[in-house]
Amino acid sequence: MNGIEVANLGYAYGAKRALDDVSFTVKTGQFCALLGPNGAGKSTLFNLLTRLFTSPEGRIRIAGHDLATGPRAALANLGIVFQQSTLDLDLTVRQNLSYFASLHGISGRDAAQRIEACLRKLDMLARADEKARSLNGGHRRRAEIARALIHDPAVLLLDEPTVGLDAAARASITGHVHDLTSDGTTVLWATHLTDEVAPDDQLIVLHNARVLADGICQDMCGDTPLQERFLELTGASV
Ligand SMILES: Nc1ncnc2c1ncn2[C@@H]1O[C@H](COP(=O)(O)OP(=O)(O)OP(=O)(O)O)[C@@H](O)[C@H]1O
Numbered sequence: 001m002n003g004i005e006v007a008n009l010g011y012a013y014g015a016k017r018a019l020d021d022v023s024f025t026v027k028t029g030q031f032c033a034l035l036g037p038n039g040a041g042k043s044t045l046f047n048l049l050t051r052l053f054t055s056p057e058g059r060i061r062i063a064g065h066d067l068a069t070g071p072r073a074a075l076a077n078l079g080i081v082f083q084q085s086t087l088d089l090d091l092t093v094r095q096n097l098s099y100f101a102s103l104h105g106i107s108g109r110d111a112a113q114r115i116e117a118c119l120r121k122l123d124m125l126a127r128a129d130e131k132a133r134s135l136n137g138g139h140r141r142r143a144e145i146a147r148a149l150i151h152d153p154a155v156l157l158l159d160e161p162t163v164g165l166d167a168a169a170r171a172s173i174t175g176h177v178h179d180l181t182s183d184g185t186t187v188l189w190a191t192h193l194t195d196e197v198a199p200d201d202q203l204i205v206l207h208n209a210r211v212l213a214d215g216i217c218q219d220m221c222g223d224t225p226l227q228e229r230f231l232e233l234t235g236a237s238v
Pocket of ligand 1: 013016017018036037038039040041042043044045
């Protein structure tokens with residue numbers, strides 16, 4: 001089974017085509033970087049994958065579940081990290097995760113064990129009882145990623161999760177999220193930063209509403225640096 005299947009997806013804002021005949025598959029346990037310049041259609045795609053938007057054009061399957069005909073099962077398999085932080089800054093990290101666990105109907109010992117396990121995956125257990133407000137930007141992001149894993153989703157979506165962070169925090173978060181694939185989590189990571197993509201990641205280049213390229217990064221680039229290859233493909237600046 002694949003983590004994500006998107007087939008012939010289209011979306012328009014009035015006359016403006018934001019996605020046009022977009023198709024791709026992300027295998028279970030694969031890290032997939034969705035790379036595109038501003039306006040490529042990344043946010044629109046995320047809004048469709050999370051069902052904030054719906055479209056009559058095309059089909060989306062999450063962990064084998066059709067998002068249109070089986071939205072409950074599809075969304076239960078989805079963890080989401082939005083570009084803007086949604087932590088409650090007055091709660092501790094543990095309380096933020098506990099709140100999310102409740103929303104998913106998880107409580108008691110089960111919730112406590114999941115919170116510990118998710119925080120451990122992001123190397124955030126030592127900060128569990130600190131208020132979110134006292135954390136730096138990188139740690140806040142790691143807490144949010146841990147929170148997105150609380151219901152053990154098969155697929156994790158992250159929309160430009162490193163925006164506004166320094167190089168060290170970006171590298172740490174990128175590394176932690178790559179590690180999540182080792183237990184079979186499928187990751188779709190939207191970015192416009194080529195240094196967040198590893199050679200064996202799947203890379204989908206989105207430009208002007210269409211998929212320009214889809215493959216394993218090192219196969220796509222050969223000896224050419226990704227930044228250069230990206231510019232060749234899009235003619236855009238990153
Ligand atoms: N509400 C809207 N009405 C009209 N056009 C829109 C609307 N939202 C987005 N668009 C257009 O649709 C296209 C795709 O936008 P989208 O936000 O999905 O791109 P993006 O890749 O996420 O860009 P960014 O990195 O800047 O967030 C762009 O040309 C954008 O101007």
